[in-house]
Amino acid sequence: MSLFALSMTLIFVAFAIFISIWQKLGLEKDLFIGTVRSAIQLLLVGYVLQYVFQSDNPLIILFILLLMIAVATWNVFRRNKTLKGAAIRIGAALCMTEIITVGLLLVLRIIPFSSTYIIPISGMTIGNSMVVASLYLNQMNREITANHGEVETLLALGAGAKQAIHPLMKRATKSSMIPTIDGMKTVGLVQLPGMMTGMIIAGASPLEAVRYQILIVFAFASSAALTSIMLSMLTYRLWFTKQDSLIKV
Template identity: 60%
Template sequence: MSPIALGFTLTFIIITMVLSKWQKLGLEKDIAWGTIRGALQLLFIGYVLHFVFQTEHIGLIIGIIAIMIMIATQNAGKRGIGLKGIHWRIAAAIAVTEILTMGLMLGFQIIKPTTQFIIPISGMTIGSSMIVCGLFLNQMNREVGSSRELIDALLALGATPKQAIQQALQRSVKASMIPTIDGMKTVGLVQLPGMMTGMIIAGSSPIEAVRYQILILFAFTASAAMTGIILSILSYKLWFAKDMTLR
């Protein structure tokens, strides 16, 4: 894509801002700031990855993945305001999911152990896990709020905190996985995923692109389950006070 063609893509942003102004949504400043910030971030990471791809240094690869996990943790942690210690639990859930997912891919030689494969797939895995963490925390807050009387009753009858909150945890993990599962059902029919589309546009065979997309699809499903379950195990006590009553 030429710089001139790239510049023409701003037409989509202008259309969005015009529609926002027309409907008095008040989103013009947010759209403008998001456009500038997103473009600068993408340009920056493009140059960083260009350098990393050339060096293939393991320390740089680990550093970039660590930064991805840190940023994902901060973003998902906004859904858990008031839950002390939630950030390190989110980071642990995402990190364990990334290690297990990438370990399986490299161990079974599904992907090549090069930066070109590790960094993009790690980014997609971490991003997917971040969304799962945010959905889990949102749903847990709603579940605890709506089930407070039931949980208090179970605690009064002698149930442990984990037993009392178990159903809420299960529903929250399930809710955090629904977008991933729904995506599996409609992929190829309703949507052509980004990785597959990108490879086709870059000139790869559609069959080869489909193979890699299947890899991502299956990996995302497993990583969503792992992230949701790990975070539920690590975080359920945060909804209880020291005397094991609901906060």
């Protein structure tokens, strides 16, 4: 794609800004900032990955993965700043999900130990886990607010903190996984995923592209389940005091 063709894609952003102004949505500033940031970030990442893919240095790969997890952790935490101690738990859940998912891919020799495979697949799985983590914590806050009296009653009747909050955790876990499950059900029919589309545009065989996309879809399902379950186990105490009283959110 030429630079001229790339610059013409700004028409889509201009159209979105026009609609925002027309409908008085107040999204013009966010759209502008998002456009500039995404362009700069992607260009920088492109130059960095070009170097990383050539070197295949394990330490550099590890650094990039940790950076991805740190950014994802911060993005989830900044939406849930009222939960003290949530950041380290979010980071731990994302780390464990990454280790298990990519570890299995490497141990089973589904992908080779190469930055060309590890970094893009990790980026997609960490991004998916980030969305799941954010959905889980947001849903838990809503569940706590809506069912505060029910949990307090269970605590008064002698239930432990985890026992009292368990039904809420189950509902939040299910809710956080809905986008991933819906995506699995409609992939190929409603949407052609980015990885598959990119490979086809780059000249790969559609069947080869489909094989890798199936890998990503299955990895997404696994990472979503791992993230939501581990996050529920690591964070449920954040909604309680040391005396097992429910904290209002």
